[in-house]
Amino acid sequence: MLVEFNIVPIGTGESMGDVIAGVLKVVDNSGLPYRANAMGTVIEGNWDECMGLIKKCHDEVMKTAPRLYSSINIDIRPSKPLDRLTEKLKSVEKRLGKSLKG
Amino acid sequence: MLVEFNIVPIGTGESMGDVIAGVLKVVDNSGLPYRANAMGTVIEGNWDECMGLIKKCHDEVMKTAPRLYSSINIDIRPSKPLDRLTEKLKSVEKRLGKSLKG
Amino acid sequence: MLVEFNIVPIGTGESMGDVIAGVLKVVDNSGLPYRANAMGTVIEGNWDECMGLIKKCHDEVMKTAPRLYSSINIDIRPSKPLDRLTEKLKSVEKRLGKSLKG
Amino acid sequence: MLVEFNIVPIGTGESMGDVIAGVLKVVDNSGLPYRANAMGTVIEGNWDECMGLIKKCHDEVMKTAPRLYSSINIDIRPSKPLDRLTEKLKSVEKRLGKSLKG
Numbered sequence: 357m358l359v360e361f362n363i364v365p366i367g368t369g370e371s372m373g374d375v376i377a378g379v380l381k382v383v384d385n386s387g388l389p390y391r392a393n394a395m396g397t398v399i400e401g402n403w404d405e406c407m408g409l410i411k412k413c414h415d416e417v418m419k420t421a422p423r424l425y426s427s428i429n430i431d432i433r434p435s436k437p438l439d440r441l442t443e444k445l446k447s448v449e450k451r452l453g454k455s456l457k458g
Numbered sequence: 459m460l461v462e463f464n465i466v467p468i469g470t471g472e473s474m475g476d477v478i479a480g481v482l483k484v485v486d487n488s489g490l491p492y493r494a495n496a497m498g499t500v501i502e503g504n505w506d507e508c509m510g511l512i513k514k515c516h517d518e519v520m521k522t523a524p525r526l527y528s529s530i531n532i533d534i535r536p537s538k539p540l541d542r543l544t545e546k547l548k549s550v551e552k553r554l555g556k557s558l559k560g
Numbered sequence: 561m562l563v564e565f566n567i568v569p570i571g572t573g574e575s576m577g578d579v580i581a582g583v584l585k586v587v588d589n590s591g592l593p594y595r596a597n598a599m600g601t602v603i604e605g606n607w608d609e610c611m612g613l614i615k616k617c618h619d620e621v622m623k624t625a626p627r628l629y630s631s632i633n634i635d636i637r638p639s640k641p642l643d644r645l646t647e648k649l650k651s652v653e654k655r656l657g658k659s660l661k662g
Numbered sequence: 663m664l665v666e667f668n669i670v671p672i673g674t675g676e677s678m679g680d681v682i683a684g685v686l687k688v689v690d691n692s693g694l695p696y697r698a699n700a701m702g703t704v705i706e707g708n709w710d711e712c713m714g715l716i717k718k719c720h721d722e723v724m725k726t727a728p729r730l731y732s733s734i735n736i737d738i739r740p741s742k743p744l745d746r747l748t749e750k751l752k753s754v755e756k757r758l759g760k761s762l763k764g
Contacts, residue, residue: 358700358701359701360699360700360701360702362735364568364570364629366535366568366570366574366576367573367574369571370570370571370626370627370739370741372570373753373754373757374757376754377754377757377758380754380758380762381758384758384760384762391699391700392751392754392762393666393697393699393704393751394664394666394697394704394746394747394748394750394751395664395665395666395702395704395735395737396666396701396735398699398700398701403513403516407509407513411505411509414505414532414534418534418536422535422536422537422574423533423534423535423536423537423574424532424533424534425531425532425533425568425629426531426532426534427529427530427531427532427631427735428529428530428531428532429527429528429529429530429668429701429702429733430516430526430527430528430529430530431525431526431527431701432516432520432525432526432528433468433524433525433676434520434524434525435524435525435676440700441700442700444700445698445699445700447679448679448682448683448686448698451679451680451683452683452686452687452690454690456686456690456698460598460599461599462597462598462599462600464633466670466672466731468670468672468676468678469675469676471673472637472639472672472673472728472729474672475651475652475655476655478652479652479655479656482652482656482660483656486656486658486660493597493598494649494652494660495564495595495597495602495649496562496564496595496602496644496645496646496648496649497562497563497564497600497602497633497635498564498599498633500597500598500599524676525676527670527731529633529733531566531599531600531631533599535574537574542598543598544598546598547596547597547598549577550577550580550581550584550596553577553578553581554581554584554585554588556588558584558588558596570739607717607720611713611717615709615713618709618736618738622738622740626739626740626741627737627738627739627740627741628736628737628738629735629736629737630735630736630738631733631734631735631736632733632734632735632736633731633732633733633734634720634730634731634732634733634734635729635730635731636720636724636729636730636732637672637728637729638724638728638729639728639729
C-alpha cells in the first residue's frame with residue numbers, strides 16, 4: 357500500500373524544520389522506499405511496515421513536542437502490488453505524454 | 459489519542475452507504491468510544507487499539523471493494539489523557555458560552 | 561457539497577481551545593449549517609459559501625498565530641443535493657437498524 | 663501558501679489514471695508552480711489562485727464522475743513567503759546534510 361503522512365508538532369514554535377529533519381532521518385533509516393515532498397512523505401510497504409514506521413516517527417516528535425497533529429492518507433489496491441511509489445505517477449505521465457515535475 | 463478516519467471504497471459505484479454501514483458495525487463491536495459524523499468517525503484509544511480497529515475496517519471494506527482510499531487524522535496530547543472525545547469539544551463550548559450542534 | 565475542515569494554529573503553544581472557539585464563533589455567525597466534532601467541523605453549502613467561510617476562519621486564526629496547518633475534506637455528489645449533513649448519517653443508521661452516537 | 667490536494671473520483675471504476683491525467687493537465691495549464699507525487703499535487707500561490715485552481719480540477723473530474731472525494735492540506739506562513747515549494751524541503755535537507763529522494 358501507498359501511504360502519505362505528515363506530522364505537525366504543536367507547542368514547539370513556528371518553525372518545525374528540526375523536528376521534520378528528525379522524522380526524515382527515522383524514515384531514511386527504516387529501509388522502506390519513500391519520497392519526501394514539501395507537504396509530506398510518501399512511503400510504500402504493507403500495513404505493519406508503514407504503520408510501524410509512522411509510529412516511530414510519532415515517538416521521535418513526542419521526544420520534544422507536548423502535542424502533535426498527524427495526517428495519514430492511504431491508497432490500497434491489491435491488483436497493483438509493485439512499486440506504485442514510482443509507477444502510479446509514471447502511468448499518468450504516459451497518458452499526458454510529458455514528464456511531470458516531481 | 460484521538461483519531462478521525464474515513465474510508466472511501468473505490469470501484470464499487472457511487473453509493474457507499476452499505477460499505478460504511480459495515481465499517482460502523484465493526485467500530486461499534488470494537489468497544490472503543492466513538493462518534494460518527496457525516497464525514498468520518500472519531501475514535502479514542504491508544505495507538506494499538508485505534509490502528510488495530512482501522513485495520514479491521516479496511517479489511518471489511520476490501521471484502522467488497524478492489525481499492526480504497528483512507529484518510530486518518532490524529533491528535534496526541536499526553537497531558538490530557540482522559541475522555542477527550544467529549545472533553546475537547548466541551549472546553550470550546552465553555553469558552554463560547556453556548557452548546558454546539560454536535 | 562459537504563466539507564469537513566480543521567485548522568491547527570502553529571506557534572501559539574500547546575493549547576488551541578481559545579483559537580478554536582474563535583473559529584467556531586465565525587462558523588456559527590455564518591448561517592451555514594454545521595456540526596462540530598472533536599476533530600473538526602462539518603459544513604454544508606456550495607463551493608463559494610464553504611470556501612468563503614473557511615477563508616474567514618483562516619483569517620481569524622492568523623490574527624494570533626504566525627502559521628497554520630489546515631485540512632479540508634470534501635464530498636461532492638450532485639445527485640443528493642439536500643441536507644446531506646444529517647441525511648448521510650441517517651441513511652447509514654437505517655441500514656444498521658440503530659442510532660449512532662453523534 | 664502551500665497546498666497539497668488530491669481528488670478521488672467515485673463511481674468511475676477502480677482505475678483513476680485517466681481522470682488524474684486530466685486534472686494534472688489543468689494544473690499544468692494554470693501556470694502555478696507545482697510538484698506532483700504519487701498521492702497528490704503540491705501547489706503554491708495565494709488563496710484565490712490555489713482555490714481557483716482546485717475548483718477547476720473539481721469541475722474537470724465532475725465531467726465524468728458522479729461523485730468525488732477531495733482532500734486539501736494547507737500550510738500558511740506569512741513570514742516565509744517565497745518559493746516554499748522547493749525551499750521547505752531544502753531547509754530540511756540542509757539540516758540532514760543529505761539530499762532527499764524527491
